Amino acid sequence: MSNTSPERIERPRRDPDPRIRDMLYNANMWEVFLQLAGGMAYAGDDPNPRPLPPTTLSDLKQSVEAGLQAAHQRGVRHINNALYFAFYSDRFKGEPDRSIAVPRDDLWWLASAGDTVLLSDRVTHHYTGIDDVDRETERVSFRDPWPDRFFLKAGLNAAGVAAQAVGDKPLSITREEFRCVAVGLITMDTPALLEDYFAQHPARAASVEINLSCGLCLLDVEKERFAHVAAPYLWRALQLATERGLQEKAALAAKKLFVALSVAAYQVGMAGEPLAARPFQDELRRITARIAPETILAGLDADDLCRLGNAAGNAGEPEAARAWFDRAVAIAPDHEQARWLRAIARDQTQDFEGSAVDAEEAVRLNIARVEAIKTERDALDPRDRWGRGAAESKILSLTHRRAEEYVLCFRGHLEQQSWDLARTAAAALIALTPDATDGYKRMAALEHRLGRVTETRQWLQEAIQREKDPDARQALEGLLMEMSR
């Protein structure tokens, strides 16, 4: 057995934090419910068991991460510092910007109860959940929806693996068997997992690829709070790649380090302690002294630029945000997010004409994107629930964004006194979200500007009827009463 002999044979346990335990419990409960409801259909039982489109570890990670973020937005208790990581064995070709390739022996150290693991005997590829990793007996057990037909049972796989139930635990395999069939895993933890991984596997700290992937994956989550954590990995990747003459990797590291440092500087600066951003700014200066700023900027794509603009906007620097979005729109005029974000920045800087133009364009692109996703969704294999779910989730998110874009259209037109266009935007908002108050309130605001009291009152009444928040309703009622005087 190949053994890296790490000082500690497993990553730090998560169970002292009741939040992680709860999330794992919830994940397990879903599986129980699924089983009680008759279980998920086994793909091989389908009348037409064609292979489904492959789902990569990174896609799956992105999907569960999106679920986590959506849960946070719904107010589910969460761990600020938690995120999903995807690790895969470096024997396979992965996506280094979204998952971290590690030597296959390291997967044993990383594996933990509650993780999703991708197993393969090179014929069958299968995602399942880890029930437990017993470090004493060196067995890993699985929480699989189809335990009776689990492909790692003896005779059902080409790898010679013989999964068996030991004691009261579900089906399990040995560490050596796991080494043979584990392709990768998805796990939830804090960035401290990476620190611990490097502490226990010091040789990996010299790897350009692993450092680069760690930095890129932390950036991939698109949470600004991780930018300053991503930066040191990218910084190390840049140093190592430069030393070794790996120009392509060095360029990628430099570009992403620029993004991470800039976002971190904006984010840290928000706390009102300007000096806190200093190390990030100092390092930015050092990078731009080595690589011409225009070279770095030219390498950034519209997503990077949007991210920078967004960070600047959140930090209360709308002019800087606008400059980033200008660049984004210049290189990708059909980038809906860039148009939408620039509309916000233009609105914040009182450029209502520009804001309305961008918002109208964002709406057009949004509608086109939704239609395209619907077409793709309808073309999916009917059994591809994951693919359909991901498409629905994108459509929902884009629809929410379109409502915000209509609001920006409305504001822009209203401030320019383009009353008809403002009315059209408010009407579109009402049509899109008829149960929300936003459109009705805007109609009321428009009629109020036009001095039409009766119409204003009517729209206010409509808004009041739909307002669920007592304070907001009280405020609207106050307005209505004021108008009645």
Next chain:
Amino acid sequence: MSGGDTASIQSPLPVESGFAATRVELLAARGGRALSPEEAADLLFLDGMVAFEQAIAASDGSEDSEPDPTLLQQSLAHLAGAANAFHEQQRMVDEAYAHFRMARGLQRGIRRVEAYREAAEHYRTGLELLDTMAHPELAFEAYLSLGKILYELGSALVGEPREVELRRALAVLQAAEFLASVLHDQSRIARQKQVGALAIGERFRPDRDENLLDAIALAEEALPFFRQALDRAPIEYGTLLVHVGNSWLKVDRERQDALNHARAAFREGANAVDPSRFPRLHRVLAGNLAMTEALIAEGNFDLPEQEIVGRFDAEIQSSLEVNRLSEALQKGWAFLRWAWSLSLAPNVHVGAAHKILGNLYFRQDNAESAEMHFYSSLAVLAAVLAPAHPWFSMVDQARQDLAKFFEATRRSDIAAPAIAQAERAVSLAQDLCRRGAEQIQADPAAALTDFQEALRLFPCSPDALFYRGVVHMQSGDFPAALADFDASLLFRPQYIPALGNRFTMRLQLGDREGALADCDAILDLDAAHDGALLNRAELKAQKADWDGAIADYGKLLDLHPDAAEFLVHRAAAKEKKGDLQGAVEDLEKALAAVQEPEDKTALADTITELRARL
């Protein structure tokens, strides 16, 4: 000596020394020639450092020892001179270093808020001068120390100013985290996490429990390093375990588990810290361990009082930030009710809650309520806080709040008499209530006058409201009595006598559902309350809720197994329900329990009659 000297500043790791030797070397190297301006500046710096070392050496070396103040001042003066000289010579790194050393002197020596603020400014000045990535070790230590100062300043504050300072601390610590990661140094990473855990654990917003659990998680990440470095950093290790334990004590979920985690942390610390070297730290750990064990043994899983106060404050602020004033008012009232529920009331929290409500009603343009609460805040705080109390400044603040309120409502002319009255109101009202209560039977009219006067002085007195309600109840003015019990319960909803009296009033006024709710409330507080059980059973029987009535009579019989009265009542309910056999069984038990012959006869007759219907 220069910015290249990267020895740690206030590091738990070995403290640098040898400045005196360096000074001797510098002077020896001069070889009789006059000092160059650069050498003179270096010498000034070294004089400052030597004086600092001497100031530390002059202390007794215990945990609480402070450096010799005279030597410390000398050190600061030399370092300030050195910083000026470095500035003129454009030696920016050295100038930054001199500022860091001044900051450290202030931080280490003079434990006052002003000194801490001055130290923070020196760190900021030094950091402004530094290319932090060219000198990451030096910058790291400065950021870490600045973060610690901001954390200490923040944790001494309350409300939003506390959050602002702690947010700054955490931002500064993010800079330190970045530098530690770039340096790839485990000890620095662990030390940064240690201070980060302290700062996050002090935050109440945006979500207290999440902050506490984040703090614990961060501390747990740092602890392995400190366990290994116990001999080098015993204070940091012990302090971190105190923090982990205290954080678990404040987590408001799965309290029993939380207390067990707290106990484990305190125990680990108490076992690891040497009491002969660090008696104070060991005392804290051992004391907290004993307290936690006692709480577990008692089954007392309540949150600490100050923790609850902080949570109310943070929740109210959160509601206000999103303009949810009615929600904030609800939380303000919940805070007031909680404060009145404590065994000693009124207390400082009652005063604080009134102040919050005063501000909220003022925002709502409800001047009448705002005035009542600002006035009550001063009244309560003046009554419960003696001048020697550390929070006595709250009285002055409440006085100012009331004065400002009158000024804002253009009634400054009545501010002074109102303030004077408020400051004596609670004790006078309490005296009046005591006197009124004594004469409530003999002279209800005089008692009523006392209670009216008590309420004029302190309109938010649940006692005076309760007593006045009793007088009204006795005189047959039920609506007035009900209004007073309602008002009293608004402040103290868990006061069983007021709930009992309101039950009676509601019943008298025909509000059976309300009366039933009062019974429920009493039984929530005291499940074995005979009166409430009996009343509820009867009310349920009147509503033909036979199962409910039978259940309540059953509970009464559990408490009084031979009470014939309850057996007879239950039998009646069972009969109505159609359970004749059950009714007969209850009546037979009652028959065995009663003594009077006529009771026996009556019961026997009823049993015969029921049997005939079986």
